[in-house]
Amino acid sequence: xxxxxxxxxxxxxxxxxALEALSGVxxxxxxxxxxxxVGPSGxxxxxxxxxxxxxxxxxxxxxxxGGVDVGRCGVKEGRQLRASIGFVPQDxxxxxxxxxxxxxxxxxxxxxxxxxxxxxxxxxxxxxLDEVHSLLDRVGIEDKLFERTDRLSGGQRQRVAIxxxxxxxxxxxxxxxxxxxxxxxxxxxxLELLTGISREGGLTLCASLHxxxxxxxxxxxxxxxxxxxxxxxxxxxxxxxxxxxxxxALSADELLADGC
Amino acid sequence: MSCLPxxxxxxxxRRPNPFRGRTNVVVALVVGAVWSAWQLDLxxxxxxxxxxxxxxxxxxxxxALTPAxxxxxxxxxxxxxxFLVTVLxxxxxxxxxxxxxxxxAVVAGLVLGFLASTAWWSCVFPRGSALAHVSFGLxxxxxxxxxxxxELLWALLLVVAFGASEIAAVLALSIPTAGTxxxxxxxxxxxxxxxxxxxxxxxxxxxxxxxxxxxxxRALPDMIAYSFYRFECALRASAVxxxxxxxxxxxxxxxxxxxxxYGEVWTLLYALFAVVIGFDLWSxxxxxxxxx
Numbered sequence: 001x002x003x004x005x006x007x008x009x010x011x012x013x014x015x016x017x018a019l020e021a022l023s024g025v026x027x028x029x030x031x032x033x034x035x036x037x038v039g040p041s042g043x044x045x046x047x048x049x050x051x052x053x054x055x056x057x058x059x060x061x062x063x064x065x066g067g068v069d070v071g072r073c074g075v076k077e078g079r080q081l082r083a084s085i086g087f088v089p090q091d092x093x094x095x096x097x098x099x100x101x102x103x104x105x106x107x108x109x110x111x112x113x114x115x116x117x118x119x120x121x122x123x124x125x126x127x128x129l130d131e132v133h134s135l136l137d138r139v140g141i142e143d144k145l146f147e148r149t150d151r152l153s154g155g156q157r158q159r160v161a162i163x164x165x166x167x168x169x170x171x172x173x174x175x176x177x178x179x180x181x182x183x184x185x186x187x188x189x190x191l192e193l194l195t196g197i198s199r200e201g202g203l204t205l206c207a208s209l210h211x212x213x214x215x216x217x218x219x220x221x222x223x224x225x226x227x228x229x230x231x232x233x234x235x236x237x238x239x240x241x242x243x244x245x246x247x248x249a250l251s252a253d254e255l256l257a258d259g260c
Numbered sequence: 261m262s263c264l265p266x267x268x269x270x271x272x273x274r275r276p277n278p279f280r281g282r283t284n285v286v287v288a289l290v291v292g293a294v295w296s297a298w299q300l301d302l303x304x305x306x307x308x309x310x311x312x313x314x315x316x317x318x319x320x321x322x323x324a325l326t327p328a329x330x331x332x333x334x335x336x337x338x339x340x341x342x343f344l345v346t347v348l349x350x351x352x353x354x355x356x357x358x359x360x361x362x363x364x365a366v367v368a369g370l371v372l373g374f375l376a377s378t379a380w381w382s383c384v385f386p387r388g389s390a391l392a393h394v395s396f397g398l399x400x401x402x403x404x405x406x407x408x409x410x411e412l413l414w415a416l417l418l419v420v421a422f423g424a425s426e427i428a429a430v431l432a433l434s435i436p437t438a439g440t441x442x443x444x445x446x447x448x449x450x451x452x453x454x455x456x457x458x459x460x461x462x463x464x465x466x467x468x469x470x471x472x473x474x475x476x477x478r479a480l481p482d483m484i485a486y487s488f489y490r491f492e493c494a495l496r497a498s499a500v501x502x503x504x505x506x507x508x509x510x511x512x513x514x515x516x517x518x519x520x521x522y523g524e525v526w527t528l529l530y531a532l533f534a535v536v537i538g539f540d541l542w543s544x545x546x547x548x549x550x551x552x
Contacts (some may be wrong), residue, residue: 055458081464082461083463087459093456097481106473135552161459164459165463
């Protein structure tokens, strides 16, 4: 176990109006573990990540992050909790018309005062620039410090989103489809980067993935989700193809819904 | 069962009719336009000028290439400054009124624009609040009142209330401009993508953090571009304020026109063109620098 956050979900359900995105999920992720969530589109992977990241309140059940019950913590405690979790969204969620350094420093909004954040954003100190530069160096784009974000490639933006999450000095990283928009060679590099950071710092890493081979190669544990439910939860070395086949097999209803 | 469409369901046949459901709207617009023309008794024959009107027009146009470089008035006081100096002073006054009004309008527009944006209130009260609803409605109403009255009508009201002071002129220009800016600012903020805002919320940011670093930077380029456009409108409105006796280009335009000094009119019009074109070049350079 590392210094990373421990996540516990008990009978976790999340509903969006009539849609039940998660239904009775029980899951424990120890500090420093590297867990991949796999499953077909609409299985509830993103919802589970957002619920674990304390960005989404459960409709029922509970989520505990680092020993704190997310549903019962106050506004300030909730902010502190979220500040300790680096979230890497699928679409990168960067501001395109500002510089890379500004996107990265925005990562520490959870622990900085408003005026401090304004100063970091508009006129970062030498120490701040050095720290951001070393993070960009870590993710392999150190020469892009003052580049406008919309002039970067998709892969480079992905790295800026990772650097922003790392600038938070997080105890856990939650990455939503971190390799969805990059080619296979870059996907491998991004996953090596994320798992390497997790291993070095003892950070908990949870990532949703579509590619099961990557889950097997880079993660300790794989959780299969389907229709908002956990179908399997297995160590990577114990994962068999039959379980995966069942996870991705379309039911007769789903085949009809696809229009065939 | 085949996934391929049958012959009867070919894409061409399933293509939606772009006019379906819109025919009534188009017919209503055409009927409205025809009725308005009839109500106003619009007649094309009125566009044929009288002989006198034609003479005046030709005389006016004939001076376009020979604008006045000195006063054409019959009586010029001995201590009066040269005509071109008067034009320059009027142009500077026109810009000064517009700039002062824009300064007030941008600050008021920003405050009201934030208060009239749903994004601001959803950042401040993520779970909704009666205060948010009341404040939002109030801000929207104030904005509508400000911009529903034209600059000239505001000038009329304010000059009657406070006399022909400079502050009355600046307020007359800034009130409707602030209302329009606030409306556009609020819409630009509300329409800007929320993904970065959500990311900052997930990183523990407060409402102020989320709004200022997630939403505002995305809307800012369009807000700047629109503010420059409104500055250009304010320049034109500032010139027209001369009709109320303020020393802008409009005052001299009016005096020269009623005195039939068309050479002076052209000089003043060229000065106004120069101000607008100069501002356009300057604002374009700034926009390119700020927005890239």
